[in-house]
Amino acid sequence: MALLEVDSVDVFYGRVRALQGVSIKVDEGEIVALIGSNGAGKTTTLRTISGLVRPARGAVRLAGKPIHTMGAEQIARMGIGHAPEGRRLFARMTVQENLDMGAYSRRDGAKIRHDFAWVYSLFPRLAERRRQLAGSLSGGEQQMVAIGRALMSRPRVLLLDEPSLGLAPILVDAIFDVIREINGEGTTILLIEQNALIALHTAARAYVLETGSVTLAGPASELLASADVQRAYLGM
Amino acid sequence: MSAATGSAVRGRRPAPRVRRRLRLGMSQGQFLGVLTAVFLILLLLMVVQDGAATAGNEVWRGLVLGAIYALIAVGYTLVYGIIELINFAHGDVFTMSAFYSVFLAGIPGVQEGFFKRFLGFDINHLASSGPGGLILALLIIFPIAMTLAGLTGVVIERVAYRRLRDAPRLAPLITAVGVSFLLEGIMFAFFVPPAPPGQPGLGTPGAAYPTGEDGWIPTTHVLLNIGGSHGVVIGANDTMVIVIALVAMFALAGFIRYSRTGKAMRASAQNRDAAQLCGININRTISATFFLGSALAAVGGVVYAMHYHTITWNQGYQFGLIAFTAAVLGGIGNIVGAGIGGFLIGLVEAFTVTLIPNGGSWALIVVFAVLILVLTLQPTGLLGMRVPDRA
Ligand SMILES: Nc1ncnc2c1ncn2[C@@H]1O[C@H](COP(=O)(O)OP(=O)(O)OP(=O)(O)O)[C@@H](O)[C@H]1O
Ligand SMILES: [Mg+2]
Numbered sequence: 001m002a003l004l005e006v007d008s009v010d011v012f013y014g015r016v017r018a019l020q021g022v023s024i025k026v027d028e029g030e031i032v033a034l035i036g037s038n039g040a041g042k043t044t045t046l047r048t049i050s051g052l053v054r055p056a057r058g059a060v061r062l063a064g065k066p067i068h069t070m071g072a073e074q075i076a077r078m079g080i081g082h083a084p085e086g087r088r089l090f091a092r093m094t095v096q097e098n099l100d101m102g103a104y105s106r107r108d109g110a111k112i113r114h115d116f117a118w119v120y121s122l123f124p125r126l127a128e129r130r131r132q133l134a135g136s137l138s139g140g141e142q143q144m145v146a147i148g149r150a151l152m153s154r155p156r157v158l159l160l161d162e163p164s165l166g167l168a169p170i171l172v173d174a175i176f177d178v179i180r181e182i183n184g185e186g187t188t189i190l191l192i193e194q195n196a197l198i199a200l201h202t203a204a205r206a207y208v209l210e211t212g213s214v215t216l217a218g219p220a221s222e223l224l225a226s227a228d229v230q231r232a233y234l235g236m
Numbered sequence: 237m238s239a240a241t242g243s244a245v246r247g248r249r250p251a252p253r254v255r256r257r258l259r260l261g262m263s264q265g266q267f268l269g270v271l272t273a274v275f276l277i278l279l280l281l282m283v284v285q286d287g288a289a290t291a292g293n294e295v296w297r298g299l300v301l302g303a304i305y306a307l308i309a310v311g312y313t314l315v316y317g318i319i320e321l322i323n324f325a326h327g328d329v330f331t332m333s334a335f336y337s338v339f340l341a342g343i344p345g346v347q348e349g350f351f352k353r354f355l356g357f358d359i360n361h362l363a364s365s366g367p368g369g370l371i372l373a374l375l376i377i378f379p380i381a382m383t384l385a386g387l388t389g390v391v392i393e394r395v396a397y398r399r400l401r402d403a404p405r406l407a408p409l410i411t412a413v414g415v416s417f418l419l420e421g422i423m424f425a426f427f428v429p430p431a432p433p434g435q436p437g438l439g440t441p442g443a444a445y446p447t448g449e450d451g452w453i454p455t456t457h458v459l460l461n462i463g464g465s466h467g468v469v470i471g472a473n474d475t476m477v478i479v480i481a482l483v484a485m486f487a488l489a490g491f492i493r494y495s496r497t498g499k500a501m502r503a504s505a506q507n508r509d510a511a512q513l514c515g516i517n518i519n520r521t522i523s524a525t526f527f528l529g530s531a532l533a534a535v536g537g538v539v540y541a542m543h544y545h546t547i548t549w550n551q552g553y554q555f556g557l558i559a560f561t562a563a564v565l566g567g568i569g570n571i572v573g574a575g576i577g578g579f580l581i582g583l584v585e586a587f588t589v590t591l592i593p594n595g596g597s598w599a600l601i602v603v604f605a606v607l608i609l610v611l612t613l614q615p616t617g618l619l620g621m622r623v624p625d626r627a
Contacts (some may be wrong), residue, residue, distance in 0.1 A: 052509055070514035081513075088510040090503050101503050104496070105515030153515065 001064050003188055004049070004157050009058035009068075011041075011048055014175040019101045020212045021058070024190075027158065031179070031189045032076035033199040033220065036234055042192045045209070046159045049190075050082040051075040056204045062157070062188075081178045085162055085192075087146040091135030095126050097146050098134050102152030103149030112152070119148040122178050125223045141167045143175065151182065158182065160191045164198070175204055196233035208233070237611070267614050270271045271580070278587045286590055289368045292468035294586040300474045300543070302582020303481035307536030308559035309566065309574035310485060311389075311529030311546070311580040317569040318505040319401065324412040325392055328419035329530045329558020333385035333537030335423060337377055363452040370452060374480075381538050382531035389530025390523050392583045416553065423549040451542040485575045488528060492571060497524050554600065561607040567620030576618060581606070 002025035019041045026032045032208050035040050041096035047053045049060055051072035054117045056229040060068040076082070081102075090098050099119060103112045105132055117200065120127035125145040129137065134145055143163060158223065164172040176198055183189050198204055200220040208216035216223065262270065282291040304526045308330050315323045341359050342349025351359045363373035396415050400408040452471040460470035492498035504511040512518060541547055562581040566573025582604060588602045589595040610617060 050513060050551065052512065071517070072509075073515045073517045076513055076515040084510065084513060086509050088513075090506045090510065092506055093499075093502060098498065101499060101511070101516070103505075103512045149514070 001141075002026060002061075003063055004190065005059075005061040005064075006045065007048060007059045007061065009045075009048060009055040009060065011044055011053055012056050018212055019048065021207070022214055023058075023188075024207055024214070026188055026190050028188055029183070030205065031183050031191060031203045033203035033206040033211060034149075034190065034192045035196045035199055035206060036051075037232075040209040040210055041212045043119065043161055044212075046082060046084070046161050046192065048158060048189070049075075050080050051202075076153060079153075079156035080159065080213040081150035081153045081157070082159040083143075083150040083161060083163065085145040087142045089134040089137075089142055089145055089149070090131065093134060094131050095134055095137070095145055095201070097147075098149050099126075099152050101147035105153065111154075115152055115154060119151055122151075122181065123148055131192075138173045140168065143167060147178070149174070151187075155187065157188045158191060160189065162192050162194060164193060164195055172198065196229070198228075239447050243568045247349075259519055262614060264616075264618065264620075268618060269619070272559030275580075276582060277554060278591065282587065282590050285387075289463060289467050289499075291590070292462065294590050295583065296468060296474065298471065298582040298584075298586025299579055300477050300561075300582070301585060302579035304536045304540050304578075305555070305559045305562045305581050306575045306578020307481050307484060307539075308533050308555060309562035309578045310571055311533045312556075312560050312563040313566070313568055313571055313574040314525050314529040316502075316563070318501060318522055319397070319408075320405065321397060321408050321412065322560065323397075323529075324409070324417035325419055326389075326529065326533060327383055327552035327554070327559065328423070328553070329388055330415050330425060330533040330537045330540075330555055331383050331549065331552035332388060332419060333534030334541040335426075335537075336381045336384045336534070337541050340377055340380060340545065360452070374450065378480075378535065378538060382534040386527035386531040387536065387560060389526035393522060393526040398522075416556070420550050420552065451545055453542070473543055478546075480535060480539055485533060486569075489534055491528070497521070501525055514565040539562070557607075558600075558603050561603055561610075564607060564615075565610050565617050567617030570617070570619040573617055573619035586613065 004026040005023075006022055006024040009019055009022045010017065022041070024032070024034070024045070034045060037043050044053065047082055048055055051074070055068055056107070056139060058068075059066050060190075062075075062080065065078075067078060067080075072165060090101060093101070099116060103115065105121065106112055107113070108131055120130075125141055126148060129141065130226070134142060137145065143165070145161065149162060160179065163175050167175065172195070179189060179191070179202060191199060191203060193202075200223055203220045206220050206223050207214050208223070216226070216228065224234075279291065279295070282294065285291075303525075307326065311326050311329070312323065314325070315321055321413060338347075338349075340350045342352055342361075344360055349359065352358045359373050359376060362369045364370075392415055396411050397408050400411060451473070453469060453476055455473050457472040458469055459472050459475055462468040462470065500511065500516045500521045501524060504516060504518055505515065508518060512520070558581060559578065562573045562577035564577070565580060566575070566577030584603060585599045586604060588599045592598045592602075
């Protein structure tokens with residue numbers, strides 16, 4: 001059984017259909033990538049998983065348990081961490097407080113302290129800036145806080161929406177190193193990435209979304225070799 | 237759509253030309269400097285006109301009133317911060333809490349209080365039995381009145397505002413005005429008995445006590461005379477108002493800063509979606525915000541009843557607007573700003589009363605002129621949000 005399963009989901013914004021019959025499976029311990037052009041519905045898929053939008057049809061299941069009827073905060077507590085598009089930090093709170101909020105629903109104080117140390121070791125830059133207001137950080141630093149905040153909940157599944165957006169190439173590589181490291185420590189990851197090349201090199205499997213539907217799915221290596229993908233997303 | 241994104245979008249839209257020309261665009265430091273200068277000049281004028289002792293007494297009176305404005309202003313700012321609603325009913329929650337305290341303690345010789353009637357315990361007697369008894373009585377009446385007012389606020393949000401949370405902003409605003417009328421109607425119906433004058437107690441609804449009559453702390457009890465017997469009189473009753481207000485506001489500020497719920501309140505105010513993704517229950521957090529804001533207003537309501545001995549069923553309208561001005565002056569959304577703004581508006585009233593002939597009738601005009609000036613010239617107030625919201 002897949003750890004996370006999106007099953008034939010339709011999503012509407014008002015009358016506009018954003019997703020149609022989308023099905024995605026993520027197994028325990030995997031990195032799965034979601035690629036597709038602007039407006040394809042990638043963000044909407046992640047927002048549906050974490051309960052910020054409700055599917056009109058279909059189901060989302062975590063370890064077999066339906067979660068699409070729950071509130072977003074309940075879903076977060078069930079073990080889904082989400083670093084959303086546009087980072088969405090608490091701008092007038094410090095880096096430390098932002099991370100604190102990530103651990104909001106946890107009560108295991110000793111482990112939380114351990115995880116702070118862990119996140120700061122993943123992103124040493126944040127350790128230096130822990131008392132700085134998040135709104136005054138650079139874009140790359142903000143991205144680190146967004147990922148760190150999602151990690152502080154110790155999620156079973158981590159959803160990352162364009163973690164490399166707006167970052168210098170060297171930082172992109174650094175962030176993806178961290179993503180692999182997080183995954184190596186046992187966190188399952190579902191990842192949206194505009195840079196299809198780096199996404200397909202990081203993920204084990206990938207889905208291609210086009211205008212609200214999955215048009216292609218398979219092992220990353222196969223998609224890398226696919227002529228369609230090469231033409232549409234790799235610019236070859 | 238979160239508050240933060242909403243304001244970012246609004247911020248990007250070019251401001252209408254007229255507004256841009258009017259804005260002063262001062263930094264917070266400059267604004268603070270200008271305010272300080274203006275206040276010092278007015279103070280000087282007062283001293284020159286009426287002498288130091290009178291000026292000092294008026295300033296002190298202004299600060300006492302300002303403490304109450306500050307307590308109310310905090311509730312405005314808290315609620316605005318989290319749901320961007322100007323809760324026009326808030327001033328009436330303040331009045332209601334004053335009535336709650338009267339309901340609890342009663343008015344000796346006029347109306348039996350809840351404690352006496354149902355528990356056989358005379359809290360007014362306890363309060364007048366010495367300093368220890370007074371403190372004990374305060375420790376009894378404050379938490380109860382605050383809880384009742386807090387629940388009032390929670391119910392108002394639950395019944396009237398919650399389902400309008402995603403509606404166009406005018407809808408909850410008008411609803412708030414409606415709730416205000418509703419509360420005033422309720423108070424008029426339930427709390428306006430004819431009150432014979434000259435009775436000590438917490439306060440008398442609807443009728444003014446002749447001066448010189450006392451609540452729990454005799455107005456004649458003077459703590460300190462600055463500058464001799466014709467100098468500035470620091471009364472015990474006044475001091476109690478200010479001390480209680482400061483304690484309550486510092487406690488609240490600490491709660492917001494350090495407690496789990498306080499952090500959840502700030503997080504929800506800054507980015508609702510992200511707060512939910514962190515596992516924060518938005519409804520519960522908003523309820524907590526209304527509870528705390530209303531409880532602080534209740535601190536103001538109870539000290540008001542004790543200090544001024546007169547509660548009028550519709551005074552919340554005026555108090556609410558004045559406290560709202562204080563919140564705007566301090567920078568709407570900023571708790572410390574609301575506190576400072578309250579005291580400043582109290583001073584503005586003191587200046588008005590002394591510097592303008594027959595100034596009492598000008599007080600409201602001046603306060604609302606301040607509101608308009610701040611809104612047009614320096615809408616972020618003293619401590620409003622200046623940190624980039626871009627995250
Ligand atoms: N809040 C909204 N209201 C109305 N329509 C929306 C809303 N959010 C997204 N949409 C629409 O839904 C579709 C899918 O949007 P989504 O944000 O999921 O795309 P995406 O694949 O993440 O794109 P991008 O790569 O640009 O981030 C788009 O057509 C978008 O215009
Ligand atoms: Mg997107």
